[in-house]
Amino acid sequence: MQMTPQSPRRPTKPDGARDSRAPERTCVGCRQAASPHELVRLVAGPDGRVALDPKASKGGRGAWVHPTRACVEAMAKRHAAERSLKVDVQRDLDGRSLVASLREALTRKAASLLVVASRTRTLALGTEAVTAALERERVAAVVVARDAGTSAVSLAEEGSGSGGTRVLRHSTKSELGGVFHRGEVALLALLDTRIAAELATTIDRLAALED
Ligand SMILES: [Zn+2]
Incomplete structure (x- = not known):
């Protein structure tokens, strides 16, 4: 990485200030x-x-x-x-209808992140594949459908015990299945940390739209 010794036109930020390149x-x-x-x-x-x-x-x-x-x-x-x-x-x-469109946009974004994970082969789908991934690979996040059974939830929580795997509760089994043109999907694992982080942000934003 190339170091720039000085940038005279940029005002110096106090220590601890958020360094965001985009203006606020x-x-x-x-x-x-x-x-x-x-x-x-x-x-x-x-x-x-x-x-x-x-x-x-x-x-x-x-x-x-x-x-x-x-x-x-x-x-x-x-x-x-x-x-x-x-x-x-x-x-x-209507604030409500704007919130509803925002929710739709975020839901589409979450689905497209899962599709990207699938296309880049950084996704494990279903209980067996997730179990194998947790044993063999670095898993960035396990996504558990909100209506998943207790066995899926405990599998995800046990798997996250070692090494920074996040557990994300998101969507329903049938909606997750729909993303992959399958039946119900209760559990999936994301191997890519960037996709996992982006999905976590999207899920947080969806939560901020709830009543
Ligand atoms: Zn505000």
């Missing part, structure tokens, strides 16, 4: 500053209505909000997104 944004819900990675972007759609831009890929003016129920509902109530995006106030802007 202000959440239009709670008005706190945060890194864009912690926020979700909103844009005005072609119809002038506030729309989510979960991948932060759309052009034009953007507004940012914490992906939490509290911030999204505060934003909708005060019409802060419309003001920030400089579009007409939407009397019918």
